[in-house]
Amino acid sequence: MPTNTRRHALRLMEVLPSVFYTPVYAALAGGFWEAEGLDVSFSTCPPRFSHVLSALNQNAADIVQGGVMRSIIAADWGAETVPAHFAMINARDGFFVLSRQPIDPFSWDMLRGATVIPLSFSPTPWASFQYALRRHGVPPSELKLMSGLSLEASLAAFRRGDADFIHLPEPEAGQLLAEGSAHLAVALGPENGHIAYSSFAATNRFLDAQPDAVRRFTRGFGRALRWLAASDATVVGDAIAPFFPGFAKEQLVQSVARYQAQDTWPADPRLEEPEYQGLQDILMAAGLVKERQPYAKVVRPEFAREVAG
Numbered sequence: 001m002p003t004n005t006r007r008h009a010l011r012l013m014e015v016l017p018s019v020f021y022t023p024v025y026a027a028l029a030g031g032f033w034e035a036e037g038l039d040v041s042f043s044t045c046p047p048r049f050s051h052v053l054s055a056l057n058q059n060a061a062d063i064v065q066g067g068v069m070r071s072i073i074a075a076d077w078g079a080e081t082v083p084a085h086f087a088m089i090n091a092r093d094g095f096f097v098l099s100r101q102p103i104d105p106f107s108w109d110m111l112r113g114a115t116v117i118p119l120s121f122s123p124t125p126w127a128s129f130q131y132a133l134r135r136h137g138v139p140p141s142e143l144k145l146m147s148g149l150s151l152e153a154s155l156a157a158f159r160r161g162d163a164d165f166i167h168l169p170e171p172e173a174g175q176l177l178a179e180g181s182a183h184l185a186v187a188l189g190p191e192n193g194h195i196a197y198s199s200f201a202a203t204n205r206f207l208d209a210q211p212d213a214v215r216r217f218t219r220g221f222g223r224a225l226r227w228l229a230a231s232d233a234t235v236v237g238d239a240i241a242p243f244f245p246g247f248a249k250e251q252l253v254q255s256v257a258r259y260q261a262q263d264t265w266p267a268d269p270r271l272e273e274p275e276y277q278g279l280q281d282i283l284m285a286a287g288l289v290k291e292r293q294p295y296a297k298v299v300r301p302e303f304a305r306e307v308a309g
Contacts, residue, residue: 008213009039013061015052015122016044017243019170019255020094021198023265024065025240027224035223036216053083053201062206063217065089068196068276068298069124069283075293083201084300087218087269090197092189093128094264095119096173098166098182100158106185108136114164115144117154124197124279127286129167132191134285158182170255171247178251189262195278196271196299207300218303222269229267233257269304 010033014021027033033040045064049055052064053071064083071082103110111133119125130140146154146163151172158166159181166182176182200221207214228236237253244252259265273295283289 007037007039008210008216009041010213010217011060011062012040012042012064013052013055014042014044014065015067018094019174019240019244019252019259020264021065021089022236022240022256022259023089023221023225023228025243026228026236027221029239029242030224030227032220032224032227033217036220038213038216038220040217056083056201056203062210063200063202063214065198066201067122067124067198068201068271068279069127069288071201071298072280072283072289072293073123075297076289076291081204082298084204084207085196085199085201085271085298086207086214086300087200087221087304088196088266088271088275089199090264091194091266091275092262092264093125093192093195093197094259095125095129095167095169095188096258097129097185097188098158098168098173098176099185100161100164100182102183103185108133108138108186110185111138111165112142113144115146115162117146117149117158117163117166119151119154119167119169120148121151123286123288124282125167125169127282127288128188128192128195130286131282132188135191170259171244171252174251174255174258175247178248178254187258187262189259189264192282193278194263194275195282196275197279199271200269204300207303211303214303215306218269219307222304222307225266225268228265233260236260268308270308271299271301271304273299 045052052066056064074082233253233256236256241249
């Protein structure tokens with residue numbers, strides 16, 4: 001039970017719905033934040049904001065789910081202070097490369113000269129994809145890219161037969177697999193190891209002004225992560241199904257199982273420096289960051305360390 005039973009309202013905003021962010025939905029559906037005395041209002045980032053950190057800075061949310069890369073890039077551009085990330089949601093890349101034709105076994109050289117639709121609405125997925133390509137000796141310049149498409153347009157183009165490969169998260173990857181429009185070529189999570197991909201962020205002002213609420217939030221999230229690790233994919237799929245009304249429950253269960261099999265979600269909410277530096281390696285290799293940004297400028301680890309300890 002929370003040490004302080006006073007109810008506290010919190011506004012939480014996500015980038016967009018994705019099975020990749022299952023720990024967030026697990027915490028909401030399982031009542032883990034409610035048990036900590038938090039009344040969490042949850043929303044998806046509206047189009048009027050360029051991204052969730054913009055919404056955070058404009059006081060449209062107290063805490064956001066977002067990529068660590070946004071704060072790193074802002075710091076690299078010269079921002080004196082940036083929103084601080086305090087609890088890790090994803091410990092690996094959650095994207096998959098799907099092929100039009102069955103491939104067994106997959107070889108990275110198959111991507112040379114192939115037409116590929118990369119995910120375009122955020123810089124990190126493509127940067128991570130490039131990192132894996134280079135590790136396997138395939139220059140990204142040798143791919144024929146169909147860039148700049150929305151997620152919906154990417155799916156439509158692939159279904160029309162416009163590309164040989166497509167780069168997607170769940171549940172969209174699972175949707176193409178289930179309908180037979182695509183075949184799994186390679187999962188990028190195991191390729192690039194444990195990295196600080198997505199996390200909860202807030203302004204330093206909020207973290208300093210509301211430390212008790214942040215502790216309760218982080219503690220509840222830590223319990224959700226433990227529940228997630230101990231639950232099979234069917235139980236998890238049932239819990240998150242209300243957040244994905246357009247997808248069959250069987251497909252969500254398969255998506256969850258794919259993520260669980262590759263340790264996509266952390267055992268506890270700590271966002272430590274090795275995972276942070278792993279992400280910086282990817283961003284620097286892609287040219288998104290020119291100088292390494294200090295861990296202490298971007299991450300506030302004390303809340304998650306207290307909970308995990």
